[in-house]
Amino acid sequence: xxxxxxxxxxxxxGSTRRRVKWMEPLTGYxxxxxxxxxxxxxxxxxxxxxxxxxxxxxxxxxxYRGFAGIxxxxxxxxxxxxxxxxWNTLGFTFxxxxxxxxxxxxxxxxxxxxxxGKKIVRAFLMLPFTLPFALSLLGWQWMFDPEFSVINYLFGxxxxxLHQPYPDWLGDPFWSWLAILVVNIWRGFPFAGVxxxxxxxxxxxxxxxxxxxxxxxxFRTWHYVITPIIAPVLFIGLIYDVTFTLGDxxxxxxxxxxxxxxxxxxxxxxxxQVGIIGGNLGLGSAITLFxxxxxxxxxxxxxxxxYRREAI
Amino acid sequence: MSAVAAAAVRRPRRPGRRKITNRALxxxxxxxxxxIAIFPLYWMFMAAFKEDVDLIDPGVSPFWxxxxxxxxxxxxxxxxxxxxxxxxxxxxxxxAVLVITLxxxxxxxxxxxxxxxxxGEHFAIGLFLTYLVxxxxxxxxxxxxxxxxxxxxxxxxxxxxxxxxxxxxxCLWLMMGFFKRVPVEIEEAALVDGCNRFQAVLRVVLPVSxxxxxxxxxxxxxxAMQDFVYALTFTSSSSQQPLNVGIPDSLIRGxxxxxxxxxxxxxxxxxxxxxxxxxxxxxxxxxxxGGALKN
Numbered sequence: 136x137x138x139x140x141x142x143x144x145x146x147x148x149g150s151t152r153r154r155v156k157w158m159e160p161l162t163g164y165x166x167x168x169x170x171x172x173x174x175x176x177x178x179x180x181x182x183x184x185x186x187x188x189x190x191x192x193x194x195x196x197x198x199y200r201g202f203a204g205i206x207x208x209x210x211x212x213x214x215x216x217x218x219x220x221x222w223n224t225l226g227f228t229f230x231x232x233x234x235x236x237x238x239x240x241x242x243x244x245x246x247x248x249x250x251x252g253k254k255i256v257r258a259f260l261m262l263p264f265t266l267p268f269a270l271s272l273l274g275w276q277w278m279f280d281p282e283f284s285v286i287n288y289l290f291g292x293x294x295x296x297l298h299q300p301y302p303d304w305l306g307d308p309f310w311s312w313l314a315i316l317v318v319n320i321w322r323g324f325p326f327a328g329v330x331x332x333x334x335x336x337x338x339x340x341x342x343x344x345x346x347x348x349x350x351x352x353x354f355r356t357w358h359y360v361i362t363p364i365i366a367p368v369l370f371i372g373l374i375y376d377v378t379f380t381l382g383d384x385x386x387x388x389x390x391x392x393x394x395x396x397x398x399x400x401x402x403x404x405x406x407x408q409v410g411i412i413g414g415n416l417g418l419g420s421a422i423t424l425f426x427x428x429x430x431x432x433x434x435x436x437x438x439x440x441x442y443r444r445e446a447i
Numbered sequence: 448m449s450a451v452a453a454a455a456v457r458r459p460r461r462p463g464r465r466k467i468t469n470r471a472l473x474x475x476x477x478x479x480x481x482x483i484a485i486f487p488l489y490w491m492f493m494a495a496f497k498e499d500v501d502l503i504d505p506g507v508s509p510f511w512x513x514x515x516x517x518x519x520x521x522x523x524x525x526x527x528x529x530x531x532x533x534x535x536x537x538x539x540x541x542x543a544v545l546v547i548t549l550x551x552x553x554x555x556x557x558x559x560x561x562x563x564x565x566x567g568e569h570f571a572i573g574l575f576l577t578y579l580v581x582x583x584x585x586x587x588x589x590x591x592x593x594x595x596x597x598x599x600x601x602x603x604x605x606x607x608x609x610x611x612x613x614x615x616x617x618c619l620w621l622m623m624g625f626f627k628r629v630p631v632e633i634e635e636a637a638l639v640d641g642c643n644r645f646q647a648v649l650r651v652v653l654p655v656s657x658x659x660x661x662x663x664x665x666x667x668x669x670x671a672m673q674d675f676v677y678a679l680t681f682t683s684s685s686s687q688q689p690l691n692v693g694i695p696d697s698l699i700r701g702x703x704x705x706x707x708x709x710x711x712x713x714x715x716x717x718x719x720x721x722x723x724x725x726x727x728x729x730x731x732x733x734x735x736x737g738g739a740l741k742n
Binding site: 159160162163164165166167168169170171173174177178180181182184185188195197238241242245248250256258259260261262263264265266267268269270271273274275276277278280282283285288321324325329330333334368371372374375378379381382383384385388389402403406407410411416419420423424426427430433434437438 | 555717
C-alpha cells in the first residue's frame with residue numbers, strides 16, 4: 136500500500152485494474168439486489184405457491200386436505216362453468232383486440248394530423264385509458280342501468296336504432312356480453328392509438344416520400360412500407376394489452392359478476408369466486424394458472440420482438 | 448385560349464377543395480372519437496351535479512340541466528361517507544409505494560445502465576417481464592401470504608408492500624433508459640476531478656437525472672392508484688380502503704345505488720389520476736415499445 140504513494144507504478148496500475156474488473160460487476164449485482172429480492176419474494180414465491188396450491192387441496196385459513204395431483208386441473212376441464220369462463224376470456228380478449236386495432240389505427244392517423252390544441256385534444260382522447268378503470272366503470276354501470284340507461288335513451292328513444300323492449304344491458308346474456316366487450320374496447324383503444332402512433336412516427340420520412348414518388352397509393356404504402364416497419368412495435372403493444380385484458384377482473388367484477396347465470400364469466404372472475412368467496416385456494420389457483428400458457432406464448436413473442444428490435 | 452386558362456386556374460383550385468373536404472372529414476373523425484372517449488365522463492358529470500329528482504324525471508332531457516346545478520351529492524360524500532379517508536389512504540399508499548420504488552430502482556437502474564455486468568441486459572429484460580405477470584395470477588397466493596404469514600389482513604400497508612411488484616419492474620426499465628441518456632463524459636469528468644464513483648453519481652449523475660427520476664416517480668404514484676384487484680382482496684373495512692374499492696363498497700348498498708354520490712366520487716378520485724397519467728404517457732409508451740433499450 137505504501138509503495139503506491141512512492142511510485143511502483145506499473146504494478147499498482149495492474150492491481151487496481153484487476154480489482155476494478157471484479158469490483159464493478161459485484162457493485163452492479165449488489166445495487167440490483169434489492170430489486171431482485173423484491174421480485175423473487177413477492178412475484179416468484181407467490182407464483183410457486185400458486186403452483187403448489189393447484190396440486191393440493193388447500194383452503195383459506197390454511198386448511199389442508201391432502202395432495203390432489205392433477206385432480207384440480209382435470210375437474211376443471213369437465214366443469215361447464217370453467218369452459219364458459221375459458222372461452223369467454225378468449226372471446227373478450229380476441230374481440231376487443233380487433234376492435235381496438237381498428238379504432239386505434241384511425242386514432243393514430245388522426246393524431247398525426249395538425250390539429251388545433253392538439254395536446255389538450257389528446258389528453259381528452261386518452262381519458263378512457265388514463266382514468267382508473269375501477270372508477271370509470273362506475274360511470275358505465277350507470278349508463279347500463281336497466282331503467283335509466285342513457286344508451287337506450289339515445290339509441291332507442293332519440294335515434295330509433297334500438298327498439299322496445301330496450302335491452303337490459305347487464306341482465307341479459309347477450310347484451311351483458313356485449314357490454315363487457317364494449318367497456319374493454321373503450322378502455323383500450325386510446326392505448327392502441329398511441330402505440331400505433333409511436334410506430335408511425337418512427338418511420339423515416341424519406342421512405343414515405345420514396346413510396347409516393349414511386350406511385351404507391353395509400354394501401355400499397357400501408358402494406359409494403361408501413362406495416363413491416365411498425366410490426367414489432369405493434370406486436371409489443373398488442374402483447375402488453377392482451378396480457379392485461381386476459382387477466383382483467385375489474386370489468387366483469389364491477390358490471391356483472393359473471394352473470395346473468397355464467398354468461399359473462401371469465402377466468403379471473405371464476406378464480407375470485409372459487410378462491411376468495413368459496414375459499415378453495417387449490418382450485419382457484421388452478422383456474423388462474425390456465426392463464427399462464429396463454430401469457431407465456433405472449434411473453435415469448437414479446438421477448439423475440441424486443442431482441443430483434445435491439446438488433447436493428 | 449380560355450380553355451387553357453381555365454385548366455390553369457382549375458389545377459390549383461382542385462387540391463384546395465380537396466383540402467377542405469379532407470379537413471372536414473378530419474374534424475368529423477375527431478368529433479366521433481371525442482364523443483366516444485368523453486361521453487361516459489360527461490354522463491358522470493351530469494349525474495354528479497344534478498338533483499336526484501332530475502336524474503329520474505322522465506320529462507327532463509337527460510343531457511342537460513333543468514333545475515340548477517346542485518352540490519348535494521358532494522355534500523353527502525364529504526359529510527356522510529369516509530371519502531376523505533379513502534382519499535388519504537390512496538395518496539398515502541401511493542406515496543409510500545413511490546418511496547419504495549425509488550429506493551429500489553435508482554441503484555438498480557444505474558447499475559444496469561452503466562456498470563459492466565455480465566448478463567446485465569438479460570437481467571433487465573427478465574425483471575421487466577415480471578411486469579407482464581398480471582395481479583390475477585398472484586392474488587390468491589398473495590392473499591395467503593398477506594393474511595397468514597405477514598398477519599396483514601385488512602391492512603392498507605399490505606398494499607404498500609405488494610404494489611411495488613408492478614411498479615418496480617417498469618420503473619427500473621424506464622429509469623435505465625434515462626440513465627443511459629446521461630453522457631458518460633460528465634461522469635468521467637467528475638472522476639478526473641477527484642470524485643470517486645459514488646460521489647460522481649451523487650453529485651453529477653443524479654442531479655442531471657432529476658427529470659427522469661421525477662417522471663418515474665409520478666408513474667409509480669399513478670400506477671399505485673390504478674389497482675383494483677389487490678385492493679379488493681386485501682382490504683375490507685372502510686378505514687383501510689383506497690378510493691377504487693371504498694367508493695363502490697360504501698355507495699352501493701345491496702340493490703341501492705347512490706348514483707349521484709358514486710359519480711361525484713369517481714370524478715373527484717379519477718380526474719387527478721388521469722391528469723397525472725397524461726403527463727408521462729409518452730414515457731410510458733416509450734418504455735413499452737422498448738425505447739429504453741436503445742441508447
